[in-house]
Amino acid sequence: xxxxxxxxxxxxxxxxxxxxxxxxxxxxxxxxxxxxxxxxxxxxxxxxxxxxxxxxxxxxxxxxxxxxxxxxxxxxxxxxxxxxxxxxxxxxxxxxxxxxxxxxxxxxxxxxxxxxxxxxxxxxxxxxxxxxxxxxxxxxxxxxxxxxxxxxxxxxxxxxxxxxxxxxxxxxxxxxxxxxxxxxxxxxxxxxxxxxxxxxxxxxxxxxxxxxxxxxxxxxxxxxxxxxxxxxxxxxxxxxxxxxxxxxxxxxxxxxxxxxxxxxxxxxxxxxxxxxxxxxxxxxxxxxxxxxxxxxxxxxxxxxxxxxxxxxxxxxxxxxxxxxxxxxxxxxxxxxxxxxxxxxxxxxxxxxxxxxxxxxxxxxxxxxxxxxxxxxxxxxxxxxxxxxxxxxxxxxxxxxxxxxxxxxxxxxxxxxxxxxxxxx
Amino acid sequence: xxxxxxxxxxxxxxxxxxxxxxxxxxxxxxxxxxxxxxxxxxxxxxxxxxxxxxxxxxxxxxxxxxxxxxxxxxxxxxxxxxxxxxxxxxxxxxxxxxxxxxxxxxxxxxxxxxxxxxxxxxxxxxxxxxxxxxxxxxxxxxxxxxxxxxxxxxxxxxxxxxxxxxxxxxxxxxxxxxxxxxxxxxxxxxxxxxxxxxxxxxxxxxxxxxxxxxxxxxxxxxxxxxxxxxxxxxxxxxxxxxxxxxxxxxxxxxxxxxxxxxxxxxxxxxxxxxxxxxxxxxxxxxxxxxxxxxxxxxxxxxxxxxxxxxxxxxxxxxxxxxxxxxxxxxxxxxxxxxxxxxxxxxxxxxxxxxxxxxxxxxxxxxxxxxxxxxxxxxxxxxxxxxxxxxxxxxxxxxxxxxxxxxxxxxxxxxxxxxxxxxxxxxxxxxxxxxxxxxxxxxxxxxxxxxxxxxxxxxxxxxxxxxxxxxxxxxxxxxxxxxxxxxxxxxxxxxxxxxxxxxxxxxxxxxxxxxxxxxxxxxxxxxxxx
Numbered sequence: 001x002x003x004x005x006x007x008x009x010x011x012x013x014x015x016x017x018x019x020x021x022x023x024x025x026x027x028x029x030x031x032x033x034x035x036x037x038x039x040x041x042x043x044x045x046x047x048x049x050x051x052x053x054x055x056x057x058x059x060x061x062x063x064x065x066x067x068x069x070x071x072x073x074x075x076x077x078x079x080x081x082x083x084x085x086x087x088x089x090x091x092x093x094x095x096x097x098x099x100x101x102x103x104x105x106x107x108x109x110x111x112x113x114x115x116x117x118x119x120x121x122x123x124x125x126x127x128x129x130x131x132x133x134x135x136x137x138x139x140x141x142x143x144x145x146x147x148x149x150x151x152x153x154x155x156x157x158x159x160x161x162x163x164x165x166x167x168x169x170x171x172x173x174x175x176x177x178x179x180x181x182x183x184x185x186x187x188x189x190x191x192x193x194x195x196x197x198x199x200x201x202x203x204x205x206x207x208x209x210x211x212x213x214x215x216x217x218x219x220x221x222x223x224x225x226x227x228x229x230x231x232x233x234x235x236x237x238x239x240x241x242x243x244x245x246x247x248x249x250x251x252x253x254x255x256x257x258x259x260x261x262x263x264x265x266x267x268x269x270x271x272x273x274x275x276x277x278x279x280x281x282x283x284x285x286x287x288x289x290x291x292x293x294x295x296x297x298x299x300x301x302x303x304x305x306x307x308x309x310x311x312x313x314x315x316x317x318x319x320x321x322x323x324x325x326x327x328x329x330x331x332x333x334x335x336x337x338x339x340x341x342x343x344x345x346x347x348x349x350x351x352x353x354x355x356x357x358x359x360x361x362x363x364x365x366x367x368x369x370x371x372x373x374x375x376x377x378x379x380x381x382x383x384x385x386x387x388x389x390x391x392x393x394x395x396x397x398x399x400x401x402x403x404x405x406x407x408x409x410x411x412x413x414x415x416x417x418x419x420x421x422x423x424x
Numbered sequence: 425x426x427x428x429x430x431x432x433x434x435x436x437x438x439x440x441x442x443x444x445x446x447x448x449x450x451x452x453x454x455x456x457x458x459x460x461x462x463x464x465x466x467x468x469x470x471x472x473x474x475x476x477x478x479x480x481x482x483x484x485x486x487x488x489x490x491x492x493x494x495x496x497x498x499x500x501x502x503x504x505x506x507x508x509x510x511x512x513x514x515x516x517x518x519x520x521x522x523x524x525x526x527x528x529x530x531x532x533x534x535x536x537x538x539x540x541x542x543x544x545x546x547x548x549x550x551x552x553x554x555x556x557x558x559x560x561x562x563x564x565x566x567x568x569x570x571x572x573x574x575x576x577x578x579x580x581x582x583x584x585x586x587x588x589x590x591x592x593x594x595x596x597x598x599x600x601x602x603x604x605x606x607x608x609x610x611x612x613x614x615x616x617x618x619x620x621x622x623x624x625x626x627x628x629x630x631x632x633x634x635x636x637x638x639x640x641x642x643x644x645x646x647x648x649x650x651x652x653x654x655x656x657x658x659x660x661x662x663x664x665x666x667x668x669x670x671x672x673x674x675x676x677x678x679x680x681x682x683x684x685x686x687x688x689x690x691x692x693x694x695x696x697x698x699x700x701x702x703x704x705x706x707x708x709x710x711x712x713x714x715x716x717x718x719x720x721x722x723x724x725x726x727x728x729x730x731x732x733x734x735x736x737x738x739x740x741x742x743x744x745x746x747x748x749x750x751x752x753x754x755x756x757x758x759x760x761x762x763x764x765x766x767x768x769x770x771x772x773x774x775x776x777x778x779x780x781x782x783x784x785x786x787x788x789x790x791x792x793x794x795x796x797x798x799x800x801x802x803x804x805x806x807x808x809x810x811x812x813x814x815x816x817x818x819x820x821x822x823x824x825x826x827x828x829x830x831x832x833x834x835x836x837x838x839x840x841x842x843x844x845x846x847x848x849x850x851x852x853x854x855x856x857x858x859x860x861x862x863x864x865x866x867x868x869x870x871x872x873x874x875x876x877x878x879x880x881x882x883x884x885x886x887x888x889x890x891x892x893x894x895x896x897x898x899x900x901x902x903x904x905x906x907x908x909x910x911x912x913x914x915x916x917x918x919x920x921x922x923x924x925x926x927x928x929x930x931x932x933x934x935x936x937x938x939x940x941x942x943x944x945x946x947x948x949x950x951x952x953x
Contacts (some may be wrong), residue, residue, distance in 0.1 A: 002471045002488035002566065003544065004464060008551060015500045015520040022517030025612070042917065043881070061515055061616075062912035063623050064882050070907030072846040075871040077766020077774060079842040079858055087852040088844065113523045 016297050029054045034121060050121045053111040055213045147236045156233030165232035173230055185216040246367075247285045247329045248320050250303065251340040255292035255312040258343050265402065266341035269372055272302075287324055291317035296322065314346045314382060318357045331365040338362070338369040346382040355385040363393055370400045429552055433919040457744045462555040470559045470667055471566070477738045482811055483731065486585060487544040490562065493811035499523045499539070505714075507537040509592050511599040511706075513615055524821070528847045539565035541573040541717075543585040556752040568728030575819045576723070580821050588713060595706045598644075602699050614700050617919035618686060619708035624713050624884050625686025625708040628877075648698035659852045661744065681900065682886040684708075685920070695925035706924070718820040726780020727818055730788075733781075763839065774871075776928050779839075783826070786835045797833060823875040831868045833859075835923055843870045848906075882909055887931070896927035903934050908941065917945035 023030065033052040065369045152165055195202055250270050254263065288303035289295055295317040315415070321338065330337060346354070363369065373383055377402070390397045445456070456473055457466040471490065478485065493501070503520035504510050541544040547565040549558050573579050618625070680686045689696075690704040736753055739745050745753075763778035764771045787805065790798045791813045794806035805813045817830060842858040843866065851933060852875045857870070859861030873879050887900040897920070909932065920927040930943040 004467060005489060005491045007491045007493045015503055015517060017504065017512045018514065018517035019520055021512055021514040022521060025514040041471040059518060062620050062915045064884055064916055065910040065912060066882050066907040067847045071905040073843055073856060073870050074874055075841050075843045075867055077763050077841055078765040078767055080767065080868045082842050082855045082858055084855055084858055084863060086854065090851065090853055116526055205807035238881040275454050
């Protein structure tokens, strides 16, 4: 007699370790594939999974095998027309009846392809990036949990029993179960009284009623005072508790001097930052400020989509940013980050003002400020002013010039690289 | 590994058998449960019925252990070649990912049975299978393969079904311990190289000792020390004094060429740590355990297919199975034993199931109803008791000899076999024989050679070691039919060099003893990961 064993309950995910080993071993390869994908796909599409293909030869498990060449003789089924001595042209590409078949049993030479989920893909992408100087409190992604009440449940530990709730339920249940019986009892007791009061008591009926009354009473008596069914427990759930809050200001020049191409680059730059933030920090707020001669706070959609024309006054955006910080994001509670994209054009007189605003008002409140200038020409006055700032706030103020789409990513890496250099 | 896998072709979802109403007490109790849903009770009844019929046919089996598993567990098992437990390695993860991807996309059906050559014989039943499929798997694996494992001489001599699971547990624990002590990377390096060389880590001719867990454990430490002392002894001599270089060159090591490269490395690699030697040994032992499987694929599958067909038909003849059951069963059966002809685009060579099943069935036919041709070709089988004839064949052959002995002209005609010579020096392929009177013997010989593992794997042997010089290792590849080595060779040599720890050379020798080509791999310590 055979043993029959149900193994389904145990040993799930037995391959998890081996799968991890696989990912670990080809980590470099996978990262390469991810980086290649980032280079080639539009940043707006970055938020999705990726097919990673690893060249078969890298992943192959080689053995000593016979190669092509030499003499092979092999037997095949399904002969229809051949006679001994027939010659068959050698199949192209080695398929069909060619040699080497004995060893190459269907082992394709294709690349090994597997899917990285969106999560995994972005994990690799953001792997060694982190907002620098997140020193006030811990990283937002390391969640703290706070236990809060969330109503009642029907099971739990004895310590969590809610007595009032449980007893309330018990009373209800007792009433519900007992009331039909009680009504019946009442009726019968009345009849009994009537019969007993009668001049000639019908003893037979009276005894019968007494028995019935007794039975009903004991049934009512047997209804439990407290049933496990009544028990209610206080329910407590774990609610993620943000331990660090960060706000990111995105400043972009949408003036006439920013042409489509530059805007596009800037947009991609912000998209990347925004993605990074929304990905890594649950409690990051993002403020979008666009400006020409005037600045306004807009939502994400408008920020990236709308078209404006006009001159450029960078300080208007900085002023607005400052105002918003004062109003909504006290530096004692928020880690504040700034990111600005511009073509470097500015009213000549405005640039020193920008520098002053940043140095005196904004930078003291900020963790980090990043500026990208999308320009091919010589740096203009804004850049030169910012250079002073970069010198002054050495590890908290970063500036970069980019010219082409494919330079965004390195710039991004440069700005947000997880290095000690950025520490205070 | 001691496992057999079969695929349910994608898209051939088994149809549920029509449920049958129970008709009256006596007959209903004799009938086995119907419907597509299985239950533990139903499986037990099927197993009992199949076991009884198998016993009547005289099948000798290990005790059976049926295990119900989920599809994910099946993929796990599939990824690790059916080993119920094993050490961790990325390659198993790779296979799992590949299987999972293809399964999820519906490109392949999962192996619907895996059976482990152990005592008791473990057969996996996947929970998604219908009742009919479960019954088919029980008949095929738990009684067909099982009796083959127990009866075939290769398995009897080379494997010990009683201890394999224990040994795998030992290997897993030992490697986990190594990883703790020496780091995952160090262990992975050794394992990678050993896996690559596992095909040349087999004793093909001299039978190794059976695995015994108790002995392995008690001797393992002892062996470590002993091995290390032996190695030290061999290499003790300081690099030869310049005074007598010729004399040193005279001494040959090893005195005889060694076919088992991993064994040689385990025993003699100069710089290996004791634990590394043990890892080599583990891989070698497990590869050795697989070896009989590779040599009996056709026979083993043919035997199992023959018996699931015979056993279930016997039950049907006794009216214990419904027509719906039989239709579903026959559909799966014909899928498994289908041999696409060479002209079809999905032709991938001879299907071992088809060939094996065809030959087993043919054997029975020859015994039961021989023709004059059969009497001439198989005088000692024709007219004999078919069970004895089959049992004898199952016990005493491997694929190569089984085909050479039993492939009948009639089956060659039925399969329309023909043989083709592919000589790289010729521009065309040449048809060397077809299924006619002139061709039978030639065809049989070629098909037999084609299933000879020794012909499939290149013949590579340890030729010499410069014990007094740079400690380089020279391998020799004895070419069969002028077949060169594939382009993996350089990579393979890197694996050899990693284990050996010094330069490695490989020379390919043709039939007339000339060196046709050489490969070299310089070992550079600095490039070690």
